Amino acid sequence: MSSQNRDTIRDMMDDEVYASSDLSSAMPKDQMPQQERSSRHVYSAIHDELMLDGNSRQNLATFCQTWAEPEVHQLMDECMDKNMVDKDEYPQTAEIERRCVRMLAALWNSPDATNTSGCSTTGSSEAAMLGGMAMKRAWEANRKAAGKPYDKPNLITGPVQVCWHKFARYWDIELREIPMEGDRMIMSPEEVVRRCDENTIGVVPTLGVTFTCQYEPVKAVADALDQLQQETGLDIRMHVDGASGGFLAPFCAPDLEWDFRIPRVKSINTSGHKFGLAPLGVGWVIWRDASDLPEEEIFWVNYLGGNMKDIALNFSRPGGPVVCQYYNFLRLGREGYRRIHAACYETAQYLAAEIEKLGPFEMIYSGDMASGIPALCWKVKQGVDPGFTLYDFADRLRARGWQVPAYSLPADQQQMVIQRILVRHGVSRDLGELLMEDMKRAIDHFEKHPVHTPLSESEASGFRH
CATH class of the missing domain: 3.90.1150.160 (Aspartate Aminotransferase, domain 1)
Structure with missing residues (x-):
């Protein structure tokens, strides 16, 4: 046997990965290599590089889930090839998404949970933007019907994370962000009402402010807007950013009124991969009633095998996190979520x-x-x-x-x-x-x-x- 053949055989042996010719030099960093390599060698090189990342379990900065049950890992592997948008090819995954929407609508006390509108998204930021667009479209329709200009929309929030700044910039909306002042770290009803006018498309309280983690007073703000409508006729809708709190308050503070029990709350977004305990890659947006989602925000797609309703901003996206969200709903139930979050x-x-x-x-x-x-x-x-x-x-x-x-x-x-x-x-x-x-x-x-x-x-x- 030639020495060249012996070297080739050695390179293919499992127990000599780090003595292989592939790993005798650094892997390419800027250009794709000309030749293919052993899968085991390439895996080992990339695996070793990832050791330089932080340990996600020690990352106390992130809101995102960093631990999951073995069954979740298995479902994610089984769903790796499922495209969430292709509801004709993967009808059961689409059905699981519909079940999650109905379960969340019921969890948030929708008056008609079975027939409301909602969808999964890649995270709460996309879900927030969908809720924001619905507010803008509804406001524009009312202004057009009244023969009034609709070129200067504004949105009122408390101290918000960057997704709402992006929404305002992308869709040319004036963001009236209530600043922190003194000991007040969140929005107050008084500060909200001071900023409202006929161009306000909506008010967005956050259930778990990014900076201080506190709930903003949704019910008190809604009451103030009710009073404002009585005095001025301004009917301003609300969207609740429940990125974190949407999966916490229903289980740990069930008497707190923040959801669809408040008629002025027309939509809610949340993040499944935060306190929803799902793997990274899933958020949710739910509207109080199907009529609260403007028709302009719905697209019908017929080139994937059937005529399918599409709401989300993103198109192709993985179905695994949605399936695992459903797993958590069945696996934990309200009791399990309450127990985990209470701990x-x-x-x-x-x-x-x-x-x-x-x-x-x-x-x-x-x-x-x-x-x-x-x-x-x-x-x-x-x-x-x-x-x-x-x-x-x-x-x-x-x-x-x-x-x-x-x-x-x-x-x-x-x-x-x-x-x-x-x-x-x-x-x-x-x-x-x-x-x-x-x-x-x-x-x-x-x-x-x-x-x-x-x-x-x-x-x-x-x-x-």
Whole structure:
């Protein structure tokens, strides 16, 4: 046997992956290679590169689910080739989507859950934009019917994440974002009404504000808009951004009125891959009534094998996350969701209490299930100089693999820096205790090695310009 043949055989042997010719040099980074390679070798190279990513279970910045049952992994593998948009080729996947829509409509107290409109999306951002477009179309139709101009629409929100900024920019809408002021970190009915006029297409409260994790007062805002309509005739609809809270409040705060029990709420979006516990890649938007979804937002597609209704912005997208959402609905039921989320709230409250005991920190939100999501956020106490900033603290924790973000607040509170933890399914009490030990070690490190950057009074109190 020639030496060349022996080398070829060696390269094909499973137990010599890292002695193969494929891995004797770096993989191409800028151009596609000319020759094919062993699947095992290429897998090993890419697998090794992915080790440089953070451990998603220690990522306490993300709202997204990072743990799933083995059956979910199996269903995702079985659904890898299912295209959600092709409802003729995959009718049962389409039926599963319809079941999820009806279940969510019922969960959110739709007056006619069986016949309402809704769909899955690639995430809550796409779902939010669909709800926003419906508000805009409905407002335009009313303005046209009244013979009034419709070229200056505006949208009122509290402090919102970037998807609503994108929506306003993409569709030429003035975003009237209510700034944080003093101790008020979310929208209030008074601030909403101050910004309403005949060009307001809608008001968007958030059930779980990105920055502080609190629920905005949906019912109080709706009542204020009812009063405004009585006084001025302005009938302004509401869309609730329930990206996180839509899968939390129904189970852990069932008496909180925020959903379709409020007639003015015409649509709700949520994220299935956050507290819906589904894998990444699924969101939902539901309208209160089929008539609340303008016909202009519905497309009928006949070139995939049948005449199919299409609402979403994206076209081809995976069906697996939708199937796994349905699995969670059947597997957990209301009892299971309540149990899992309640455990997350308990861990959040435990962490909040322990972090306050550390000394330099003051809690802004501590994980109260009646007023927000299972999370916590804090700042440095007024007048305290711990010898480090929250950015330094976050960097120190990152050295142990923890991602605990420090960031400045938006609008009029940009000078305030806070830190936040999201407690998702899989962030156990044991992991919480390990995090606390690392936090204590980080503070001990800074006591011995303080950051020698001069701190202004505002920076020492948790503020940063």
